[in-house]
């Protein structure tokens with residue numbers, strides 16, 4: 011894949027992206043780096059992260075490998091962002107909560123052995139990272155200064171969370187996975203109401219079908235998924251979602267695009 015042209019849209023930001031070894035997270039990392047933003051990548055497959063760093067150039071990009079739902083890994087990602095790119099005193103101000111996985115089937119038919127990992131990754135991991143990043147972002151502009159004209163407008167801070175169309179519409183084929191995304195949507199809206207008045211944008215992106223490793227990990231029948239692709243294609247590519255991230259984070263701090271739902275044009279439902 012070609013490295014995109016460098017622009018400087020996000021060069022004064024410090025980014026953290028979870029689930030950056032594949033699919034949407036990898037594309038988001040590429041997008042942010044192409045806009046000049048220093049980035050900490052996270053995923054469990056460390057070698058994949060280092061391959062990406064090798065390709066994009068190591069100056070403005072580093073990795074913290076590990077489970078994104080673990081509190082200690084989350085603190086390490088945020089510490090590395092602060093010390094590597096924030097000179098020890100500035101925290102990450104563009105945090106993308108993306109790590110997640112799907113699961114074929116409903117509450118009646120899906121593999122119960124995978125429930126705990128999915129709920130931990132999709133829901134608890136998202137909640138822990140929103141909280142940890144939010145706590146650090148809150149310190150940037152003290153409460154006492156939030157009403158002072160312009161103070162917070164100089165410090166755009168974003169937490170961008172990847173939800174799903176199946177977190178809004180009950181999925182006919184993966185309702186157990188969808189239930190985790192309904193939970194994620196609730197978390198995001200709650201955090202938006204809590205942190206928005208303090209100048210922090212908490213944003214939900216709700217993608218529909220995106221071609222990635224997701225379908226294999228979820229255990230969808232390859233023939234079935236090919237049939238879906240044919241019926242609704244072309245489906246979305248990870249880069250289509252990544253563009254939304256620079257669009258959201260690139261807005262002036264006083265403008266919040268708080269929710270984007272994006273489907274392939276021919277996908278009717280979910």
Ligand SMILES: NC(=O)c1ccc[n+]([C@@H]2O[C@H](COP(=O)([O-])OP(=O)(O)OC[C@H]3O[C@@H](n4cnc5c(N)ncnc54)[C@H](OP(=O)(O)O)[C@@H]3O)[C@@H](O)[C@H]2O)c1
Pocket residue numbers: 028029030031032033034035036052053054055056058076077078079108109110111112131172173174175216217218219220221222223224225227248
């Ligand atoms: N593809 C779709 O159709 C679609 C639609 C709507 C929403 N989404 C959401 O978009 C997000 C990304 O999905 P994708 O399509 O890019 O899937 P993907 O290609 O399977 O990529 C998932 C990424 O998450 C990482 N990951 C999984 N569990 C992790 C954990 N416990 N800790 C750290 N990293 C972890 C994986 O890396 P490692 O295996 O190396 O850890 C990988 O980098 C997910 O939240 C998914 O629910 C996807």
